[in-house]
Amino acid sequence: MKQLILLATLLTFSNSYAENFLTESQADTVLESIDNICGDTWCEGDFNFSFNEITCSSETNSCDLSFEFINEVYDYETDQVIVEERASVTCTLTGVTGYEYMIDTSSRWNHLGHSFYEKVTDCISDKEEIAYDTFTMDY
Numbered sequence: 001m002k003q004l005i006l007l008a009t010l011l012t013f014s015n016s017y018a019e020n021f022l023t024e025s026q027a028d029t030v031l032e033s034i035d036n037i038c039g040d041t042w043c044e045g046d047f048n049f050s051f052n053e054i055t056c057s058s059e060t061n062s063c064d065l066s067f068e069f070i071n072e073v074y075d076y077e078t079d080q081v082i083v084e085e086r087a088s089v090t091c092t093l094t095g096v097t098g099y100e101y102m103i104d105t106s107s108r109w110n111h112l113g114h115s116f117y118e119k120v121t122d123c124i125s126d127k128e129e130i131a132y133d134t135f136t137m138d139y
Helices: 002-019 024-038 114-134
Strands: 048-057 062-075 080-094
Touching: 024 048, 062 114, 080 114
Parallel strands: none
Antiparallel strands: 048 062, 062 080
């Protein structure tokens, strides 16, 4: 009976590891790296962003990236946000094989790998229409 319990535990552990190949720390690093490059790329556009979660599967070699487009309207006289709207989206990034594909581990700065960066860029471009359709933008 103990052997059966041990075998079940090992199978559960190995399946959960196989399903999500990112540790919590690695997921945090990926999200932080996406956010860091944001100011020089996508965030130069009409919206701000909040990158909230990334979960990956080694079985499908894909990751789900959940984030929000944020539309803020400022009153420049008071320097206050008077309207904030958010549109939550999730993209499935295919062909992602591991942390080293996502983060250039040869650099000490945790830069996004080029191919992964391109996938995130495509994801944001593909979902941007949702933000335009969601936000009223009648201020």
